[in-house]
Amino acid sequence: MNDNNRGGQVPGQNEAVVSLIMGIIAVLLWFFGYSSLISVVLSIVGLVYASKSKQLGFNGPMRTAGFVLSLIGLAGGALIFIACVACIGTIGVANLLRF
Amino acid sequence: MLPWFEIFGLNIPVYGALGLLGFLLGMLYILLRAPRLRLSADDAAYIYVFAALGGLLGAKLLYILTVLPELAALLRAGEGADALMGCLSGGLVFFGGVLGAVPAAYLSARAYRVKLADYLPLLVPCLAIIGCLGRVGCFCAGCCYGVESSSCLAVVFPEASLGAPAGVPLLPVQLFEAAAQLAIFLALLWFTAKPARAGFAAEFYLLLYAPARFVLEFFRGDAGRGFLGGLSTSQWLAAAAILSASLSFFMRKRLKMPD
Numbered sequence: 001m002n003d004n005n006r007g008g009q010v011p012g013q014n015e016a017v018v019s020l021i022m023g024i025i026a027v028l029l030w031f032f033g034y035s036s037l038i039s040v041v042l043s044i045v046g047l048v049y050a051s052k053s054k055q056l057g058f059n060g061p062m063r064t065a066g067f068v069l070s071l072i073g074l075a076g077g078a079l080i081f082i083a084c085v086a087c088i089g090t091i092g093v094a095n096l097l098r099f
Numbered sequence: 100m101l102p103w104f105e106i107f108g109l110n111i112p113v114y115g116a117l118g119l120l121g122f123l124l125g126m127l128y129i130l131l132r133a134p135r136l137r138l139s140a141d142d143a144a145y146i147y148v149f150a151a152l153g154g155l156l157g158a159k160l161l162y163i164l165t166v167l168p169e170l171a172a173l174l175r176a177g178e179g180a181d182a183l184m185g186c187l188s189g190g191l192v193f194f195g196g197v198l199g200a201v202p203a204a205y206l207s208a209r210a211y212r213v214k215l216a217d218y219l220p221l222l223v224p225c226l227a228i229i230g231c232l233g234r235v236g237c238f239c240a241g242c243c244y245g246v247e248s249s250s251c252l253a254v255v256f257p258e259a260s261l262g263a264p265a266g267v268p269l270l271p272v273q274l275f276e277a278a279a280q281l282a283i284f285l286a287l288l289w290f291t292a293k294p295a296r297a298g299f300a301a302e303f304y305l306l307l308y309a310p311a312r313f314v315l316e317f318f319r320g321d322a323g324r325g326f327l328g329g330l331s332t333s334q335w336l337a338a339a340a341i342l343s344a345s346l347s348f349f350m351r352k353r354l355k356m357p358d
Contacts, residue, residue, distance in 0.1 A: 044152070051145055055210055071148060075119050083109045 012058025015049045016066055022046030023069025030076050039077030046070030100254075101239045102261050114236035121232035122151055125225030136221055136297070142211050143221050150204035150222060151229075157199015158191035165192060165325035165332050190242065193230060193312075194336040200226075220297035223304045224287040230308075231280035238273040245270030246320040262321060272318045279311045299351070305344035309337040 023046045029039035050067035103110040129147055133140035163170065173182040204222065208215035237243040241260025246269065247253075253268035263269060287304060291297040316334045325332040 047148060047152075051149070051207070051210065054141070054145060067145075067148075075122075079111055079115055079119060080109065082115050083103075083111050 010058060012053040012056030012063070013060065015053035015056065016058050016060060016063040019046045019049035019053060019066025019070060020062055021066075022049065023066050023071075023073050026073025026077060027069060030073075030080050034081075036077045036080040039073055040081060043070045043074035043077055046073065100241065100256065100260065102241060102259060113239040114233075114242075117232045117236035117239070118229065121229035124232070125151075125228045128225060128228065129221055132221055136291070138218060138221055139213070142208075142213050143218055145211065146204050146207045146213075146215070146218055147222060147225060149207040150200040153203020154196040154200035155191070156203075158193065158196035161192040161195025161198070161332075162190050164195075166190075191233075192333070193233070194333055194340070197226065197340075216298060220291035220300040223300040224284050224291070226304060227280045227284035227287060227308075231277045231284065234273045234277035234280065238271060238277070242321065243273050244320050245272030245275075245318050269320060270318050272315055272320075275318070276312070276315050279315070280308070283307045283311075299348060302344045302348040302351075305340045306348070309340040309344070313337040313341075 022042045026039040026043040026046060029035040029042065046066055047070045050063055050070060053063045053066070101113050103112055104116070105111070126144065126147060129143045130140050133143050170182045173179070204218075205215050208218060234243070241256050241263035244256065244263040245253075247267055248270045249268065250270065252270065254271045255268050256263035256265055258265045283304060286307065287300060290303050291300050296303075313334050316331050316337075319331075327335060330338075
């Protein structure tokens with residue numbers, strides 16, 4: 001059996017799976033208030049793993065799904081975190097808001 | 100004007116939602132435009148996402164730098180929680196975003212073994228899209244407001260606005276900048292259509308945006324933006340951007356790059 005293809009796995013496939021799992025958990029964590037901050041962290045980990053998978057040359061739909069879910073998890077998690085938690089702080093420090 | 104809107108009982112900040120919409124429109128632009136420029140949409144999407152993350156980090160870090168005295172005062176007053184919330188949700192500085200996005204995009208491109216310069220015609224217009232919607236978000240939140248004015252263009256912010264004084268007619272300088280970014284985006288679409296010019300997309304963007312920002316800063320009424328020698332942080336950064344973009348343009352033109 002080829003060492004690079006043990007158990008029918010191709011390089012980067014494991015990273016794609018990790019990315020997909022991180023993306024799914026990140027989206028699930030939206031629904032538990034403060035956990036949306038963990039959702040942001042897991043999404044970034046998911047994006048990094050999708051990137052690693054891409055670097056290793058894996059081009060399957062699982063990598064794309066992991067990337068997209070992590071991206072959705074990050075966007076939603078960040079918005080919900082700000083909505084749930086930080087708005088209270090924003091009112092207190094409104095004069096610091098600028099872009 | 101409209102700092103929050105409610106979905107499923109959650110108060111979603113319009114500023115963040117419009118920033119996110121800008122990011123998603125940028126992604127859509129990349130996916131649609133990449134085949135026309137004969138670039139890999141997959142590589143471009145990954146570089147764009149990591150550039151956006153780097154940009155967010157840079158924008159936040161520069162924001163924290165500009166409000167360091169206020170944050171220190173909050174900490175001295177024993178209001179550490181307010182200071183932390185100010186850091187997390189207070190704001191972003193656009194030029195910090197550009198400074199953060201460039202190294203992140205460079206590192207991503209290197210990791211995927213592609214030349215970042217090839218992808219700039221695709222990535223730079225996204226900056227204008229995000230900047231445009233971000234400024235509309237500023238207007239909705241009531242931050243980054245203009246000077247007091249009796250002009251027919253002046254707007255009066257309500258009590259609920261974050262930052263802008265209520266009941267005072269102010270120049271909607273946020274919308275002026277949003278219009279400028281939209282015009283720059285359209286100009287970039289035209290500019291990057293020809294391969295011979297596309298390599299200069301970053302210089303073209305900076306040479307249009309930085310002077311516009313430099314001038315618009317004079318019409319801003321929010322005082323605590325960080326000043327040095329009579330000019331704001333963004334004006335100094337705009338001046339540096341004009342200088343570096345001009346130098347890069349003339350040096351590359353002299354070396355006849357790109358063809």
